[in-house]
Amino acid sequence: MSSLVKVDELEAVVIIDNEVDCMSWIAPDTVDVSGRFPDLCLNNAVNQKVGGQNVKVIPMEAMSCGAHGLSVLVTATKDGVKHSVLFDTGPEEEAWERNAVEMISEAKKASNSSSSAVIVDLHSDRPEFRGFMVAHPVAMPADPTFDEIRAVGGAVFKSSGPHTVLDDKFLISGNIPWSAAYETGLQNGIRISDLAKGWEKDEEMADERFLMCNLKGKGIVMFTGCSHRGVVNASRSAVEQLSSEVPLHAVLGGYHLVASSQAQVEETVKDLKTPDPKVLLPGHCSGWRVKYEIEKQMPGRLVPCTAGSKIKF
Numbered sequence: 001m002s003s004l005v006k007v008d009e010l011e012a013v014v015i016i017d018n019e020v021d022c023m024s025w026i027a028p029d030t031v032d033v034s035g036r037f038p039d040l041c042l043n044n045a046v047n048q049k050v051g052g053q054n055v056k057v058i059p060m061e062a063m064s065c066g067a068h069g070l071s072v073l074v075t076a077t078k079d080g081v082k083h084s085v086l087f088d089t090g091p092e093e094e095a096w097e098r099n100a101v102e103m104i105s106e107a108k109k110a111s112n113s114s115s116s117a118v119i120v121d122l123h124s125d126r127p128e129f130r131g132f133m134v135a136h137p138v139a140m141p142a143d144p145t146f147d148e149i150r151a152v153g154g155a156v157f158k159s160s161g162p163h164t165v166l167d168d169k170f171l172i173s174g175n176i177p178w179s180a181a182y183e184t185g186l187q188n189g190i191r192i193s194d195l196a197k198g199w200e201k202d203e204e205m206a207d208e209r210f211l212m213c214n215l216k217g218k219g220i221v222m223f224t225g226c227s228h229r230g231v232v233n234a235s236r237s238a239v240e241q242l243s244s245e246v247p248l249h250a251v252l253g254g255y256h257l258v259a260s261s262q263a264q265v266e267e268t269v270k271d272l273k274t275p276d277p278k279v280l281l282p283g284h285c286s287g288w289r290v291k292y293e294i295e296k297q298m299p300g301r302l303v304p305c306t307a308g309s310k311i312k313f
């Protein structure tokens with residue numbers, strides 16, 4: 001049984017996502033979302049004289065931009081004490097920095113000890129390079145190495161098993177077990193673990209993990225990265241971390257169905273109905289087909305994860 005504690009409040013700020021949409025209305029009785037177009041008009045407008053009259057002008061740069069990837073700042077509160085986890089950073093710096101200016105100050109406010117090193121929690125088997133094989137290897141840009149993270153003051157914590165962090169408010173998973181027959185990993189996935197050895201096949205991506213919290217009165221809120229291990233597999237694994245009385249409340253992040261067959265998209269949503277999450281927040285690599293399918297099979301539960309959203313569960 002996990003030592004994960006129940007938190008009183010949970011918020012997520014989506015710093016990076018492929019999609020931007022601050023205008024679509026949010027389905028009622030799901031989550032509260034701020035950072036929307038009306039909020040920007042009310043809170044960020046600047047006074048300007050236009051035609052002899054004082055008017056409010058919306059600063060368009062206050063709206064986040066979309067960028068490939070996912071970065072979510074998750075803040076949990078228990079007994080008045082806040083802790084934050086930055087769940088991934090997305091693959092490029094410029095967009096993250098542009099969108100995060102306000103969010104960084106929020107993270108600092110949430111920190112109990114701003115002078116301590118940032119703890120960077122990474123899987124111990126994290127590769128040097130990741131990519132996929134077509135006729136030849138195609139690589140993602142390299143992530144910072146463990147040494148590079150230490151060199152800029154980060155404290156590296158390596159783990160391959162499930163563990164809780166920050167006063168047991170967050171659980172970071174270990175290996176996500178296979179269970180759904182159609183979720184079998186990343187086809188043609190490759191990695192370099194040792195530069196001397198070169199590329200190796202890695203379709204299983206066993207180092208992929210999810211983050212979860214247990215929110216009082218609601219249940220499990222799970223954050224997926226890219227779901228190469230499968231969003232159904234991850235959802236089932238999240239539920240298994242706690243006693244059967246704790247329901248799955250929400251699933252936010254990449255569902256990795258952007259290039260999947262229509263049959264798999266339909267099967268995925270059908271199988272997600274069993275843990276019965278009340279809110280589904282697909283982002284990054286989910287693709288529009290699964291959003292359409294969720295709305296069809298589970299109407300009223302879809303809240304797309306989009307850059308710039310501040311979500312209160």
Ligand SMILES: [Zn+2]
Nearest residue numbers: 226254256285
């Ligand atoms: Zn993905």
